[in-house]
Amino acid sequence: MDTEGTYDARGTGAERVPRPAGPPPAAPPPPTYAPQPRRPAADGPGVEEWLRTPRPVREPGVWRYGHVPRPPEKPEGVSDRSLLVGVLISVLSGLLLWSLWRNGYIPYRLVPLKLFTPGDWWYAGTFGGPRTIEGADALTVYEAVLFGLLVYGCGRLGNWSEIFRRHVAGRGQPFLGLATAAGGALAELVVWKDAVPLVRPVLILVASVAGGEIYQSQTVVNVIYALIALGVLWPFARLGRWRELAAARRGRAAAAVPDAPAGPPDAPTPEQWPELREAGMRDAAEALTAEVRTGRMNDVDVARLRHAWSVGRGHPERLAALTEAVLRTGGAAALHPSGARDLARRTVRHDLLTGQVRIGSCTDDPHNPYARRGSGVALEPALLGTSLLAVGPPGAGKSARLVRPVVESLALQALAGRAAVLAVGGAGDELGPDDAFDVVVCIGDPASVHDFDLYGGTTDPDEAAGVLAEGLVGDVTHLDSRRAATVLAQLLGPYRAVHGHFPGVPALRELLDGDTAAIDALREALGAGGHQSMLRELEARTRQKGGAGDPGPVLADRIALLDRPAFAPFFATGDQARPFSLRSLEHLPLRVRIDLPERAHAEASRLLTRLVLAQFTAVTAARTDRSLFVCLVLDDATHTVTAETVRGIRRLRSVNAGALLTLRTVDDVPEGLHTALLGAVGCCMAFSGVTTWDGKRFAEVWGKEWVETREVAQHAVFADQPFTRALHGLRKLVTGKAVTRDAVTVRRVERERWSASELAYQVPPGHAVLSVTTVEGEHAPPLLVTLDG
Numbered sequence: 001m002d003t004e005g006t007y008d009a010r011g012t013g014a015e016r017v018p019r020p021a022g023p024p025p026a027a028p029p030p031p032t033y034a035p036q037p038r039r040p041a042a043d044g045p046g047v048e049e050w051l052r053t054p055r056p057v058r059e060p061g062v063w064r065y066g067h068v069p070r071p072p073e074k075p076e077g078v079s080d081r082s083l084l085v086g087v088l089i090s091v092l093s094g095l096l097l098w099s100l101w102r103n104g105y106i107p108y109r110l111v112p113l114k115l116f117t118p119g120d121w122w123y124a125g126t127f128g129g130p131r132t133i134e135g136a137d138a139l140t141v142y143e144a145v146l147f148g149l150l151v152y153g154c155g156r157l158g159n160w161s162e163i164f165r166r167h168v169a170g171r172g173q174p175f176l177g178l179a180t181a182a183g184g185a186l187a188e189l190v191v192w193k194d195a196v197p198l199v200r201p202v203l204i205l206v207a208s209v210a211g212g213e214i215y216q217s218q219t220v221v222n223v224i225y226a227l228i229a230l231g232v233l234w235p236f237a238r239l240g241r242w243r244e245l246a247a248a249r250r251g252r253a254a255a256a257v258p259d260a261p262a263g264p265p266d267a268p269t270p271e272q273w274p275e276l277r278e279a280g281m282r283d284a285a286e287a288l289t290a291e292v293r294t295g296r297m298n299d300v301d302v303a304r305l306r307h308a309w310s311v312g313r314g315h316p317e318r319l320a321a322l323t324e325a326v327l328r329t330g331g332a333a334a335l336h337p338s339g340a341r342d343l344a345r346r347t348v349r350h351d352l353l354t355g356q357v358r359i360g361s362c363t364d365d366p367h368n369p370y371a372r373r374g375s376g377v378a379l380e381p382a383l384l385g386t387s388l389l390a391v392g393p394p395g396a397g398k399s400a401r402l403v404r405p406v407v408e409s410l411a412l413q414a415l416a417g418r419a420a421v422l423a424v425g426g427a428g429d430e431l432g433p434d435d436a437f438d439v440v441v442c443i444g445d446p447a448s449v450h451d452f453d454l455y456g457g458t459t460d461p462d463e464a465a466g467v468l469a470e471g472l473v474g475d476v477t478h479l480d481s482r483r484a485a486t487v488l489a490q491l492l493g494p495y496r497a498v499h500g501h502f503p504g505v506p507a508l509r510e511l512l513d514g515d516t517a518a519i520d521a522l523r524e525a526l527g528a529g530g531h532q533s534m535l536r537e538l539e540a541r542t543r544q545k546g547g548a549g550d551p552g553p554v555l556a557d558r559i560a561l562l563d564r565p566a567f568a569p570f571f572a573t574g575d576q577a578r579p580f581s582l583r584s585l586e587h588l589p590l591r592v593r594i595d596l597p598e599r600a601h602a603e604a605s606r607l608l609t610r611l612v613l614a615q616f617t618a619v620t621a622a623r624t625d626r627s628l629f630v631c632l633v634l635d636d637a638t639h640t641v642t643a644e645t646v647r648g649i650r651r652l653r654s655v656n657a658g659a660l661l662t663l664r665t666v667d668d669v670p671e672g673l674h675t676a677l678l679g680a681v682g683c684c685m686a687f688s689g690v691t692t693w694d695g696k697r698f699a700e701v702w703g704k705e706w707v708e709t710r711e712v713a714q715h716a717v718f719a720d721q722p723f724t725r726a727l728h729g730l731r732k733l734v735t736g737k738a739v740t741r742d743a744v745t746v747r748r749v750e751r752e753r754w755s756a757s758e759l760a761y762q763v764p765p766g767h768a769v770l771s772v773t774t775v776e777g778e779h780a781p782p783l784l785v786t787l788d789g
């Protein structure tokens with residue numbers, strides 16, 4: 001496999017990937033670098049558009065790819081029903097007032113006009129009308145002004161502007177333009193039919209300013225009429241934004257015509273690899289730009305090369321090798337040790353530039369902050385680095401909607417050289433197909449090409465004993481795992497001193513059972529080899545055997561679970577055995593899946609899961625190079641968590657590692673570890689169907705928040721006056737309810753973010769409540785998420 005010097009420079013070449021025992025396989029053919037055009041998603045954009053899509057920095061857990069912030073929350077307004085009733089009442093009131101005005105039922109209606117006009121224009125008396133033509137013209141203009149004021153007042157009282165914004169302008173174009181055009185046509189009709197006093201007052205005002213002789217020219221009259229018509233349409237054009245609509249139509253038509261290719265922009269765009277150009281590597285940048293624009297690169301290639309560039313910036317020799325590989329093979333440079341450039345199939349959306357995988361979206365629920373409602377929800381290494389605990393009953397969707405997307409995302413990031421993933425689950429393809437992994441260990445399956453190392457690849461007897469004891473008896477509450485580790489170390493050390501390797505399962509079982517022949521043979525070999533210190537260890541174990549509280553029998557019973565015919569080909573040690581070791585994850589971006597025989601050997605599967613978790617925490621804590629993010633995914637962590645592994649999970653965030661654990665219920669963990677486990681993980685997820693007991697624990701973890709409550713109390717209204725009492729009695733007779741008034745009390749109280757009952761009964765199927773924390777300590781509140789990723 002050609003790694004172009006990227007991985008070999010670290011001393012972690014592909015030859016370190018463990019292979020099965022037996023004759024070496026035939027050399028694989030060299031990887032071909034045929035173009036592999038692939039889009040970031042099955043229905044997503046091309047790589048060039050994918051690179052240009054903005055990814056604003058948002059709160060933890062927000063799907064950043066193409067994220068658009070939600071508009072600010074509008075205060076709660078009047079209901080549509082109230083708006084429509086207000087408009088109807090204002091229109092009817094305006095028509096009534098105008099009718100009373102026109103028919104002379106409003107007293108003293110001409111007094112303001114007579115105060116500002118000559119007295120000889122009017123007949124004497126308060127109700128006297130116009131005597132001259134000038135008085136009639138003044139009355140016409142006066143009525144036009146009053147009509148305008150009446151329309152304005154009714155519009156303000158009826159809140160016409162709000163109903164226009166909500167039901168006309170809110171629908172956008174072209175509905176807004178069509179609606180205002182229809183309104184303008186109706187306005188022109190009523191104006192020219194003299195239903196609205198507009199034309200005559202305008203003609204009178206023009207004649208009073210320019211003189212009546214101006215109407216002797218028909219051209220001038222036509223111009224005045226045209227100006228009146230345009231003046232009527234102008235407010236409708238402003239409201240309907242006709243100019244913007246026309247400009248958008250012209251722009252759309254121009255866009256339909258292909259333009260000549262534009263010249264290169266001054267600032268390089270993301271697909272032009274600006275970081276390489278700034279470093280003076282213009283040839284490599286041009287080669288990669290051509291690969292992107294011709295479709296010969298996918299998103300994994302882009303992420304892999306960007307990571308290789310960031311790693312090689314501090315190593316000139318590595319950077320030179322990368323540049324040469326890019327010029328020679330283009331987007332196929334710095335390949336993953338497996339030679340793969342993508343997964344065969346993706347089930348969810350990924351964004352490898354940010355390392356996110358979209359698992360769902362926030363619902364429009366009062367528990368969720370307004371700004372987060374409707375936004376996408378994603379997980380990434382910055383969140384998984386604090387570890388995630390997911391709890392939900394069988395069938396809630398933990399495997400399909402959480403575990404599978406996360407494993408798929410980590411596998412893609414492993415192909416990009418940025419992560420390593422170890423997925424542990426039951427036999428089957430729930431965690432992904434075999435071709436999506438570099439190593440598949442099927443324990444109990446004779447067809448498995450890989451074995452599993454019970455000792456985690458270590459050569460230190462004490463370290464191997466500590467990890468193995470945690471896996472064997474970590475769930476035994478009355479037994480201290482440190483005492484069990486001491487017993488194992490007293491046997492593993494002497495055995496390794498004699499044979500050069502740790503014992504296999506049958507040999508270890510014999511030693512733990514205290515088989516006389518096995519103990520005597522080991523004692524003689526130690527004496528013959530001069531291993532006096534190890535001989536003292538063995539003698540100490542022999543003296544302690546059978547004493548009160550001796551953990552040996554319990555260890556022997558537990559190791560007997562692995563000494564079964566189905567596991568005979570597995571867990572071998574010695575020169576001929578080459579089992580897979582978790583220490584391979586220290587430097588290589590491997591994709592590993594371990595299948596456990598949960599149906600046939602449930603207790604042995606739990607033992608192995610505990611062992612894997614203990615080995616993982618020990619291996620990651622001992623890493624010297626922590627640039628690679630390593631994640632363990634346990635599809636079922638039932639009876640797996642121990643006090644020591646909880647302490648190990650708490651340390652993962654400081655060593656660039658994380659774990660994802662799923663449980664059917666929190667009670668699958670010893671009761672004394674409930675608080676410690678929930679406090680050790682930074683991300684918690686409660687699926688639909690959890691019990692109130694589990695909900696109570698999550699409610700305690702998520703705490704409380706200050707909320708503003710509004711209490712309304714109704715008080716009866718007692719009238720003192722006879723007329724008021726009569727009105728109240730009439731109202732009660734009509735409505736059937738007594739007259740009351742509302743007393744509103746607003747106060748701030750502290751309430752749980754999610755109560756146990758809400759988690760148990762108000763989370764719909766296919767949903768979950770998720771809270772996340774970054775490795776830097778930034779928090780996000782628990783959100784109700786639709787798992788539609």
